[in-house]
Structures are given as structure tokens and as C-alpha cells.
Amino acid sequence: GEDVEQSLFLSVREGDSSVINCTYTDSSSTYLYWYKQEPGAGLQLLTYIFSNMDMKQDQRLTVLLNKKDKHLSLRIADTQTGDSAIYFCADGNDYKLSFGAGTTVTVRA
């Protein structure tokens, strides 16, 4: 929805790092999420961060949260062709999720 915004496209070379950015407006969000969607498939939870954390690392994924600026980012290290997908940022509050429009990541050789 309009409460969560993210850029629509990102092109990255294989082996480089990808950074996907997201801004949100709801200051009472409890959790913030990153989901991945491959073509024709459902949504796969990649990672999430609790709102009182600044950073979370999980293997190649690093999530940074700037709560003051309501800015969330997802960094994918050593991007591979299998990382090509749509990535959705979502904020969770009141037992509901609000999604951004999704960032289509294209990995080129």
C-alpha cells in the first residue's frame, strides 16, 4: 500500500552486492519484513527485524533499520542469478501486514 514505498527496479552484476531500500510511515510497526517472490510463485519470507533493532545479519543478507528516518534496507552480498526475483518490504502492526509495491531485481552476468 501507499504506506510503504520502495523503488521498482534494480539491476546488479553477478557477484556484486545488491541494496534494496524501503521507507514506511507507521511509527508503531512492531516487525519489518523482507519477502522474495520468484516468477509464478508465492511469497517466501527472507528475513525480518524487530523494530527495536538496528541491524540483523543472516548469512548473505543484512537488514538495516533506521527507525528515526523510517528507512529499511536489505543488502544481499555476492548476488547470484538465483537472487533474481521481486523483493517486497512489509511492515507489521495490529496483526496486519502492509506491503510496498516490490523491487524487481535483475542479476546480469
Add this chain to the structure above:
Amino acid sequence: DAGITQSPRHKVTETGTPVTLRCHQTENHRYMYWYRQDPGHGLRLIHYSYGVKDTDKGEVSDGYSVSRSKTEDFLLTLESATSSQTSVYFCAISHDGGYTFGSGTRLTVV
């Protein structure tokens, strides 16, 4: 997907007909959701349920109704399908701070 199934997976229907989509879970979770996914909009919440017979509207509820007569099933009904309801519909459950999504139903209204 973690005990959540949607049916049908694909459906083509005519304008003006009623359509019901089914979401079934096997894990007894309290909260269930229906979203629709459209290009450029991400996923938008249609309706959700917080228990048997307890439902509430999301941001795009017009033209849709839901029912939850038992914990495991959450039904989404398009009362009179329109072309603007052509979309991919996802059901989800929430659990311990996370959400799991079904595989989706691709609905085409012609």
C-alpha cells in the same frame, strides 16, 4: 507452504458471476488473511479474520465478502465478479510474529 493450501489454483470466470476461493490451514492459527497482488501495487489486504466468525475489512474490501465458519477454512467470495478483480489472490496465516503465504490463486474475469 507450512500447512496452508489454496483452491483453486487457477480460475477463469465470466463477469457478473459469483466466485468463491478457499484457504485451508492445518495448524489451528487464529489469524488468516486474504490479499490480492497486482503489478505496481504489491499486495493489498482485502479482508482478514481473527477467529471463527470474526472478520474485518482491509484496504480493498469493496466487492468482496469472507466467511470463517471453522478455524481451518477462510473463504473469499466475489459476489459479482468484475474485470477489475482479475488478479492473483494470496491467503496468509500469522504465527509468532511471522506470516506464511499460500501459493496463490490466479483469477481471470472475462
